Amino acid sequence: MKKPESLKKADIIKRIFQQKLPTESYHEKGLAFAPTNIALCKYWGKRNAELNLPMTSSLSIALPEKGAMTSIVFQDKPYDTVILNDEVLAADSGFVQRCVQFLDLFRLEKKWYVKIDIKMNIPVASGLASSACGFASLVLALKDLFNWQLSNRDLSILSRLGSGSAARSLWMGFVEWHAGLTKDGMDCFATPLEIEWPELYIGILALTDKEKKISSREAMQRTVDGSILYNSWPKKVARDLVIIRQALNVKNFALLGGTAESNALTMHATMLSCWPPICYSLPETLAAMQKIWVLRQEGLEVYFTQDAGPHLKLIFLEKDKEQVKTQFPQVEIIRLFD
Numbered sequence: 001m002k003k004p005e006s007l008k009k010a011d012i013i014k015r016i017f018q019q020k021l022p023t024e025s026y027h028e029k030g031l032a033f034a035p036t037n038i039a040l041c042k043y044w045g046k047r048n049a050e051l052n053l054p055m056t057s058s059l060s061i062a063l064p065e066k067g068a069m070t071s072i073v074f075q076d077k078p079y080d081t082v083i084l085n086d087e088v089l090a091a092d093s094g095f096v097q098r099c100v101q102f103l104d105l106f107r108l109e110k111k112w113y114v115k116i117d118i119k120m121n122i123p124v125a126s127g128l129a130s131s132a133c134g135f136a137s138l139v140l141a142l143k144d145l146f147n148w149q150l151s152n153r154d155l156s157i158l159s160r161l162g163s164g165s166a167a168r169s170l171w172m173g174f175v176e177w178h179a180g181l182t183k184d185g186m187d188c189f190a191t192p193l194e195i196e197w198p199e200l201y202i203g204i205l206a207l208t209d210k211e212k213k214i215s216s217r218e219a220m221q222r223t224v225d226g227s228i229l230y231n232s233w234p235k236k237v238a239r240d241l242v243i244i245r246q247a248l249n250v251k252n253f254a255l256l257g258g259t260a261e262s263n264a265l266t267m268h269a270t271m272l273s274c275w276p277p278i279c280y281s282l283p284e285t286l287a288a289m290q291k292i293w294v295l296r297q298e299g300l301e302v303y304f305t306q307d308a309g310p311h312l313k314l315i316f317l318e319k320d321k322e323q324v325k326t327q328f329p330q331v332e333i334i335r336l337f338d
């Protein structure tokens with residue numbers, strides 16, 4: 001028996017599928033959509049980088065119509081092909097390599113190759129959770145292709161092995177990803193919250209077309225290893241999670257918005273305190289933040305959150321939709337609930 005510390009992703013696959021081969025039966029095609037998700041309380045830092053086990057729990061909201069639609073078919077070529085938004089990606093691109101490594105986890109005995117066709121309606125690799133919806137939709141498309149009869153818990157664990165935040169991208173609405181305690185991470189998966197908030201809206205304020213230079217994976221590792229502020233992060237998250245759950249339960253918008261904004265700013269503060277510093281914000285990001293703070297002082301209830309990229313996601317209520325649009329004409333407004 002291997003020591004838990006040396007567990008590999010492949011060991012987790014064996015645990016999930018037990019005696020069965022993951023590719024025993026198959027259909028002609030697998031097809032699935034997964035929404036992207038925006039964390040209101042962030043995941044930042046891993047306690048196990050191989051298994052993508054987070055230091056803390058996190059809580060997100062799904063963007064229903066934003067995400068990835070992935071189809072998978074077998075191909076008679078001795079390699080996999082990945083097509084992203086109608087463009088065949090180079091075999092040596094980082095994303096293709098991550099996809100291939102992920103597929104390898106399921107190619108234990110028999111060799112097969114696939115064409116993966118992903119359509120994403122969010123910018124790729126720029127802090128808009130493209131890897132979350134990408135890997136969640138890949139797992140769901142594989143489930144469809146191989147007819148897996150797996151629980152949501154297992155699907156969430158499989159998605160996490162692809163990209164941490166993908167564990168949360170299997171549901172609409174609010175989702176909590178539980179950090180868990182075990183070394184193998186079998187207690188580290190997400191569950192949806194039974195809460196709806198139809199008046200709550202998100203606005204995507206995309207501030208550049210460029211892809212980010214530092215991946216969230218690298219930035220997280222550098223922060224955990226080199227930020228003197230990182231010790232405070234788990235305490236901040238523990239507190240924010242309690243407040244956010246409470247704000248959702250009683251529909252206290254100011255409490256939700258303020259806590260989510262403060263959580264994101266604290267996450268970025270841990271990155272700024274690394275050396276060399278990690279700064280995802282652009283001048284446009286800071287200008288938008290300043291504008292939001294002034295608008296709030298003037299009475300407009302709008303808050304923001306920011307992930308591992310320069311864009312902001314605005315958080316506001318339906319009643320302020322028009323005003324938010326007037327102030328930020330380029331914002332893309334997302335209705336979260338029907």
Ligand code: PMV
Pocket residue numbers: 038039041042043044058129131132163164165166216217306307308
């Ligand atoms: O799952 P990753 O490796 O893409 O990391 C996501 C990290 C953040 O988006 C910054 C925070 C989060 O909880 O989604």
